[in-house]
Amino acid sequence: MNKEKAVNKLQEVLNLDRSAIKKMPMNEVEITISKRQILLAVKTILKSGIWHLSAITCQQLEDDFILLYHFWKSVGVTLRIRLEENNPRIDSVCPLIPGAEYYERESREMFGIEFLGLPNPVPLLLPDDWQGGYPMRKNERLNQDKPKDNKHKQKGKSS
Amino acid sequence: MSKITVPIGPQHPLLKEPLSFLVSLEGEKVMDSTLRLGYVHRGIEKLAEQRTYIQNVYLIERICGICSHIHSTTYCQSVEALLNLEVPKRGLYIRMLLCELERVHSHLLWLGVLAKNIGLNTLFMYAWRDREIVLKIMEEISGGRVSHAVNIIGGVRVDLNDKHLSLLHKGLQELKKRIEEILRSIENDRGFQARTRNIGQLSLEEIKRYCVVGPVARASGLDIDIRRDAPYAAYDELSFEVPLMTEGDVWARSVLRILETIQAIRLCTQIINNLPDGSISVPAPRRVPAGEVVSRAEAPRGEVFYYMRSDGSQNPARLKIRTPTLTTLITLPGQLKNMQMADVSAVIAGVDLCIACGDR
């Protein structure tokens, strides 16, 4: 089975121990690796027949960033990588999987993760002249101020 | 020959939603193109973190108009997996019924848009007239033509009675006849084929490298369908075929989507013939225990992916949504290289973009 093959191969290639492999709900498996091992891990997964990358999720867990690479071929295999808050840099997997470009661009603009070797590092969803920092980070609050009282502007004149 | 840059979007009759596509032409040939998203970006993922799980059901439905039900289905599935809830069979069947009806609706809408973009207005009118049958059925069941709000955490909120079932029977029969007619007329229409054959071809290798999903991938020979490979919501109890084609051009995608529509009608008929009895939902607690879950479903455009992490509070800690349109958007500039300007409309329509899904 592809999942077992991939998990075993990853274990031996990256020298992981048992605790790095976790079973998740809905028949998924999650493997924790270090950020230096990302390209080797992706190469191993591709060689064992799993080539579909569903998404790259980025999130913040107690100030550190967690990157999840979700692979899938009938069952899901997820790679989990922890990045320090003051050094969020990691190699880009775009040379191996060109389809990862949009996911990495989105993580870059929303969280500020630096992907080394990203082919087209422009914002994906945010405007080109966005000055508001990294929106999805935990310390960024949504601008929830009420709109100013515009009653004097409603008489048909434009501001 | 001079070089012209034609802006397709953000506002353009070709696009249903805003997308900036700058095409540089030399004469009538496309030399290069750049894509820019984000015009409908509403920050759904951040908003989801500020709302409770129950409020999020209504937020998630509004990501997209055409695939609203499938988004809320996937979301409810992930929460139910974290809560370890088992939705009763009847509720799952009703969820599947609306998913398949939405698939029919989406494909008919897309067919009309493709026909309009290549100038065949008659097919556009016919496809959208047939779409009215589906919209009427959905309105009878859920109260809304496009946005249903049927899913709740733990099941569904509407039940089907005999009046609905008889309406469904009649409507599905009528639809099946009309769609088979449309398929026959397309296969014999030289004008349609002249505008769609060998346009926008994607090989199987490129599909794999860009991780494309959905009808675009199946039209190039990639046999991938979440309903069959990793069944969710009782799809393992129903029998259906997954059509597959190998040409990879806009023509293959058109025929494939029509075949998928026929299969979806077949699924709907099975659902209403085998509807189990019982309740339609189970009560769900407000607080979700800590954990992470990944759930996938087959939207009309391909695999929709949800990752959710909960930390035990009332709001989700992280909700990540990856919609299928993002995967097909990457391939657009490559498809358009060395094409003629007039084919741009056929290619963009053939890929079936749902920018609201892509931008979230």
Next chain:
Amino acid sequence: MNLSVLIFKIFIFPGFLFLLVTALFLHWLDRKLIARFHGRVGPPWYQPLADLVKLFAKEDILPSGTNLIFAALLPLISFASVLTASFYLPIAIQSTPSFQGDFIVLMFLLSMPSLMYFLAGWVTQGVYSVIGGNRSLLQYFSYEVLFLLAMSGTAIASGSWSLADIRLAQLKEGPFIFPQVVGFLLSLAGLIGKLKREPYDIPKAKSEVIAGALTEFSGKKLALWYLTIQLQTVVGLSFLIHCFFSGFWQMNTIGGFFIFFLLLVILQGILSAISAIYARLRIDQLIHLNWNIFIPLTLLHNIYILLI
């Protein structure tokens, strides 16, 4: 004839007012038929008139940098040339002054609007206008030739370039439609190309170039452009009827008028059916169709007419 009769003939019947009413009527018929083919209801009879009135009331703005004099002149020139063309054509079976070569004059006048359309694209300088204008020029070079060659079959058969002689030849030998069915169909194809109707409406394909050369026009100028296109339909169809069907009636009679009108309606119906059935052709498919299939067929047809 005295002045008042002349003024009546020029402005009321069969002149300007009659042409206007017929143009609006045929345009309504086109829209209604296409709607019925689509399974829709279609607009009410006053819709084209209402559209014109609405356009006249709209604001007239153009992009900065447009040569305003030219932008105003171009629709006027096209409108004037189509009206002048109607001068020489026996529309509604009213006899008109005819001379040797008025066939060619008519062809020239009817081709002016297409040239003005292309220039309109250049004058307004938008991206879509320029692309639409360029495409229309390409289509103009192809389909004007087809129209001229196909219609020349009738001139060849009658042995003269005068409209009156074409009619006289048909009165003697019977209407030209019967020996020249192929020529009739080819001239119909040429007319569809000239009028830029579906399936040859690539210069103004809404999904690609918004509205082609007329994208930036609005208000009275756009109303004039639309009126020109609709009048061109009437004059073009009357031309076709005169050259192929003239043997059916006598000049200046009520019966002839009714047959003429009936033929107009039937031909418009054929045009609407073709518009509803076919998908829009790409510009290279259009050109290929014209030069590789239609033109050789027309040449063969004309040689055949010459020989018999």
